Amino acid sequence: MSYLEYTVKSVPTGLRKILYLNWPLILLLTAVAGTGFLMLYSVAGGAYSPWAEPQMKRFVLGLGLMIAVAMVPIWIWRNLAGVAFGLSVMLLIGVELFGTVGMGAQRWIDLGFMRLQPSELTKITLVMFLAAYYDWLPAKKISRPFWVLLPVLFILIPTALVLKQPDLGTAILLLAAGGGLMFLAGVHWAYFASVIAAGVALVATVFKSRGTEWQMIEDYQFRRIDTFLDPASDPLNTGYHIAQSKIALGSGGWTGRGFMQGTQSRLNFLPEKHTDFIFTTLAEEFGFIGAISLLVLYGLIIVFCVVSAIMNKDRFASLLTLGIALNFFLFFAVNMSMVMGLAPVVGVPLPLVSYGGSAMLVLMLAFGLVQSAHVHRPR
């Protein structure tokens, strides 16, 4: 029981824990969410409904959830990791069987009061579970093939389920987050090198499968990749989104066109401007300065997490914090790359900014874990 290795008595108790929260991180999260409210207000044409207001409520709910999660000692979360992961895999299977079809994919379970996206939840529980696994696994065994293959299996099960929905974006994120955690845990370099080599080979095979009976991904996904590689080839359909997105970004210039003055978003040239493409609106209306500011906020969140993790001597807490930070990074990195024409349009929202209930709550929950790790770190 590694949590006995440090003096439990030094950990703050009761409401005093609130003083020990990572307050700069909370401020950063609030700043990012605030940017989101502003943009949702703007894309609604200067109105709190239909997006800004529910988003605010969710954020407040999320903050409460985060603090509640932070109050619970981190070792309790570690002990729950296996249960949480098992539960989310079951939910993924449940989606497969009873899910609601939205946007051409089976992603939601309607809980009555909210729509739960189990794939969002899985991103966190996978990280939790892998952190717990590597906390438990003795250092010597980390790079042994069996102990490497086991977590790979844990990663591939939810990934395969998510891919089947089909949700390519989340599948990639799960894969990347899981792989990242294994890297952080200290798995030998050679594994990664060989996986990357195999990955390249796989991509080549996927492309070769196109148009054959054993085609491995959906046509629309192929088309998105095509469009990414050559957006001009299809300027009116798939390529339209990327082209219009780049126009919106570029037309922002240094200082932007002004709050609520973005023509591209206001005149509906941008697709899904309140979700996946919300960054474009920000960049159009607040320009390079606005866009880089948001990037800096995100960067600071990553830095605070990494610093918190390095300062934390508890292996589970440290791995969990880094894993969540990596997840968060992957979110915005993929989203921004996508809207700036650096990655295919895969449907990943901008964390804390894009409109969306599941993603917001799950992220706040995850940052609750980060806070719990921070509060209950060995001193």
Place this chain on the structure above:
Amino acid sequence: MRRSRAETDASHIKLSRRAALLGGAQLLFMGGLAARMQYLQVDQADQFRLLAEENRINIRLIPPVRGEIFDRNGIKLAQNSPSYRIVMVREDAGNVEEVIMRLANLIDLTPEQIENALAEPKRSERFLPVTIAEDVSWDVVSAVSVNAPALPGILPEVGSTRVYPRGSDFAHVVGRVGSVSTKDLEALEDPDAVLRIPRFQIGKINVEARQEALLRGVAGTKQVEVNATGRVMRELERREGTAGADIQLTVDAKLQNYVQARLSGESAAVVIIDCEKGDILANSSAPSYDPNLFIGGILSRDYDPLLNDKYRPLVNKTVQGAYPPGSTFKMMTAMAAIEAGIIGPNETVYCPGHLEVGGRRFHCWKRAGHGWVDLENSLKQSCDVYYYDLALKVGIEKISAMSNRFGLGVRHDLALSSVNSGLTPTKEWKRENRGQGWVIGDTVNASIGQGFMLATPMQLAVMTARLATGRDVTPRLVKTVNGIEQPILGNAPLDMNENNLRKMRQSMYAVVNDRRGTAYRSRIIADGMRMAGKTGTSQVRSVVVNNADVPWEQRDHALFVGYAPYDNPRYACAVLVEHGGGGSAAAAPIARDALLQALYNGEPPLDAYPTADRDRIETQQSKLRDVQPEARVKKGKDQA
């Protein structure tokens, strides 16, 4: 199990190292994102800004208001009238079928219109108006407006159509407009963008076409902001265009109306011009047609009769029709000879009834001959031999040159379509165009306006005006543009011997007023209004037979040229009646009636006519008094 402190520390150091490594990689990637932002938002900003503006800004043309056309007294000949149509905006209509059925109960819609109204909206954007009924009456508009609450999305819209209130009277002057065709666009080197507006109307023939540049005006533009689906969000900038110029013509609608009515039943043409300014007061070609039928596309049930009519109503005979001028040409032959000094006006020539030229015998119309005739007698009785003789002496070149100076064989530049230049043949012309040498018989034929000689009624009227005034009167059709008087085109002296001209006028006076003159029966007896003129009967075929015995197509053309008053020429007139028979019987009375109408600016008093004619004229006047042109101005076709 409890791990050793060393082991824990070692694994933490390793974890921290990898954490720093991964964190560094993340920051590096963010640096890449920042660089991309900089590339898009700073380096390429101008280009993307331009693209964004192109996305959102559409430039729309505002069609200019077409200029209107008036007669010399300000009577409207072509105007713009509001036209109403009923449109539907699907997104406002809600239940499209229900709304259309309600509309169909309110106004008469054909099953076709209902079907289109139900089908078309599905093809276009929800916010674009779809036309349900066009050219509806004001009653329909009112009905729709009153019931607006029950008809969501249904709107009356106002457009503009061209209307010709004087209808068939001015089809051959004002012409008509029509939608721009592909052919129209191809004919233009750099077509005005406004022509690409759907259903934009441009002049197709006559004044409407020839004055298109003035009448059309300049389109305005408005810049509108559109969203991704093309919906107009707001107007950004508006630049008003310039309305087309209003054009006043020299024609007199009242006179034109009279002449057109006078010609009814004939295939004929009449031109009346002002002797001083050259103003064309009447340019009538009969039969005519209603140009309003062509607006918005003519139906074949209306068009086919016009096309197949043997009187050719679509042809403007005053300028498009070139006819042998016959005896009306004799003044030219005589002027060529006396101006050249070959013969004096009082010298006589013997007419035995024919003349032998080059082994061929050319007859005078009077086989018995006229005996010794001078200029006045020959013209008065229309002796042919006198002119054969003069032509042989003076030669075709001088005759052609003289007739050119009087405006024959010359294309008068009028704002009318297909103006024919007629033909005054020369030896060179025949060689080039017929590949044959000139023979003496050609000169003989030309001397009496037959053979190759061709003239339009317009040219004959100009010739008459020039004879009457001795000045190079040039026809003018456009009087003012936007109120600015247009220049008079020619009024310089012809530089001819005034005595010769006076003798010619005396002879023409004798034609009408001498008891033995060919047009004596068509004289005017009012003092100071006397008419001078010349009859003409031009042969369509070479053998002379009684006109009543041959089909219409083979009868002679009847012509008359004249002016009045004799001592103070004000109006010159040319009349052509296709296959009308003799000029004195068929053409001269029309010229007299038309000139009197012009001289009295309306219906002339009966005592201007010889006593014997008055009863007949009175009947004729009462019959023609209230003849209105055909002008089917579309209104209320839905309200049967």
